[in-house]
Amino acid sequence: MTAILETRGLSRNFGGLKAVTDVDFTLEAGEIRAVIGPNGAGKTTFVGLISGRVAPSAGTILFEGADISHLPAFRRVRLGIAYTFQITSIYAKLTVAENVDLASHQRGTTDTRSCLEQVGLGDRASQVAGTLAYGHQRLLEVAMGLALRPKLLILDEPTQGLSDGEIDNFIELVRTLSKRATVLLIEHNMPVVMSLAHRITVLDRGSILAEGTPEAIRANPAVQAAYLGTADA
Amino acid sequence: MSFLPHLLLAVLEGTVAAAVLALSALGLSLVFGVMRVVNVAHGEFFMLGAMLAWWTAKMMPGGPFAGFIAAFIVAPAAVGALAFLTERLLLRRINYDPEATIVATIGLLFVIQQMALTFFGADAKPVAAPFSYRIVFPWFGYSGYKLFVVVASGAVLLGVWWVLSRTRFGLIMRVTQFDRETATAFGIPVNTVYSVVFVAGAALVAVAAVLIVPIQQAHYLMGLDPLLMSFIVVIIGGLGSIKGSVIAAFMIGMTDGVISVFFSPTLASIISTLAVAFVLVVRPQGLFGAETR
């Protein structure tokens, strides 16, 4: 296996606050990796650093072996890193198809139709995106991510606010997607994490606390302590 | 007159300009800081304050001093009342949308200007200083009133600083500034706070106008300059920060004073504006940059 993404000594401070400290992280091509951790562990900052929304204070980020630490976000998207927002961020006034068109046109493709069908929004192409139900808006986010034909798809809390039935469909969807792209999943919902992730990275207070298979993480006393300590998950 | 006395004069003029500028910029900065809106009619509130000071002084029997005291009460009160109406009838109805507020207050700017022209006329209106003591330097005499302006501005600034940092209302304002939703959750009457802040901002600029009008005559077009200068001060000095406003006002006032004395006021304004460009290029986030949510 080869590493698609690597970070070395990656850190980010906000004023005096250390959000991410000295993280060495390796992501293998083709895997589904979940990043979990208590609230405030630095998960969103960490994926922000990878996607380019947040500039690093120190350290390097390698994508397919090339240093992307100082590339602006849009260039990283063009290299194949797609990011779906934690808080749904779509073009509420445009139609569903127009939303996805903006993504596929950027890649010079005409994938809109098939991307919408993959996430199950094929019959809603002409609906105005802002009028979609919340769960469907999340799916639209994913469709836009797909239309970018990413090598690495970052999903930031994708199941937040979804119903149980929607979550089951979502798990299936991510499994299908992972055949074409490496998936980096930030997730609170442990059943989702356990059923999807090949490996799990646990962040706590900005550093990697543990890393391993779902079984290993479940059995890890340090992880249990961190979670029990904050009564999360 | 040789160079050094010339420079002394320039510094004195710069200090007076800076003191008044700090006061008018503070009003703008306070409003933006708490309410996140820019009041483009701010300069017209200044002009209105100056016009009202002239009108009050003219109406008031008992000489310039009595007139000055009366103006100190009438002008801020009347301008504050207008600001109150503006806040209630205009800004609140457009829900303090930043873009709509700018457009609406531009509209207000034109309306006030035309009204002032219609009611007060197009000629410049002199107002006598409340006292005419002159400080005699070996090279030139200097108006004691101008130095009084500096002291009075300083006193008002101190007062505002005290309210903001030492009183309960100051605390409430800072909470509102931090986050409107949180403030509401804490039971702070956000609407009332907005009204008070907007009125206070207008009253401050009216006080600045009352102070300046014995030095600079009242005229219906006088509002634009203080507006633009306040913008410059606010961008350079930081929003809602008294310290920043005062420092920036002194920088700008002093450069302005010196360049105006040695070269021309027009050149001084051009240079101040270019200073802002420089700030923006060096600090692209500006002081507005991060605040546009």
Next chain:
Amino acid sequence: MTARIVLLHLAVLLLLFALQFIASDYVILTLTRIMVLAVYASGYNLLFGYSGLLSLGHAMFFATGLYAAAIGTTRAGLSVPEAFLAATLIGVVVSSIMGVIVLRARGVGFMIVTLMFSQAAFLTVLYFGDYTRGDEGIVILDTIRIFSFLGRTIDLTDPLLRYNLALALLAILVALILVLVRSRFGHVLVAIRENEDRTAMLGYDVARYKFIAFVISGTLSAVSGATYALMFAYAGSTLASIQYSIHPLLWTLLGGASTTLGPMLGTGVMFLLVDFASGFTNVSLLITGAVLIALVLFFPKGILGSIRQRYLKWLP
């Protein structure tokens, strides 16, 4: 759908063409003025309506074209077509330089910074009064405005010729704007207006798109300014003042922001309104102010924007 849109725009242009056979001299002159200024408003709309960038300083670009043309013909000895071309190029240069600087500010900062730069430009016009003749302004002599071009004599003092030239310019502009806003470039501009963050995360170089929109908008304003100077033989500092930065905003808002024909309509309606009111009193400032406030309070989408929302969804 597309045919309907093209037909609508052609109909508007044809109507304007036909008007010259029935309109009075005064109406011809006013319409010429409106058409020239509509170019300014449409250029403004590209930035404000479609890209969501509210500039309060476009008078600096209008004035750039205005003075480049006036000084070019009266002092640099350029012919009218040369001056027009030079003004356009200077417009590109000035708006590029300004774009690099002012686009670093965002949101409210952008509005204030554009306002201040425009004021600096206005003061510069006054400062170099030897060249610009300040308030009094530059008058371009008729001898310059009658010239030969490609072997034909063109007389810019002839009202009907001016009318048709302005109409030709407007037609080119309408075509340009229509193509632009319906292209992918235009769609990305709208995407930036609607959600800048998302657009960047779709891999678009947002800064570059904004810059290009800014330069096109500034250049169109300069073209309008140059045309204004050459057609009406005058360039004065009032035309560089803040009020001239607010005008295109007002016209665009009134006609309907992010509609192709709105700015033109808004310019026309505003001219009518001021014209009508000045019949009994000189209150153009008051009307400008009152209309701005009324639009914001009661009519934020403007005329065509409201029509589009209620009746004609296909209106571009």
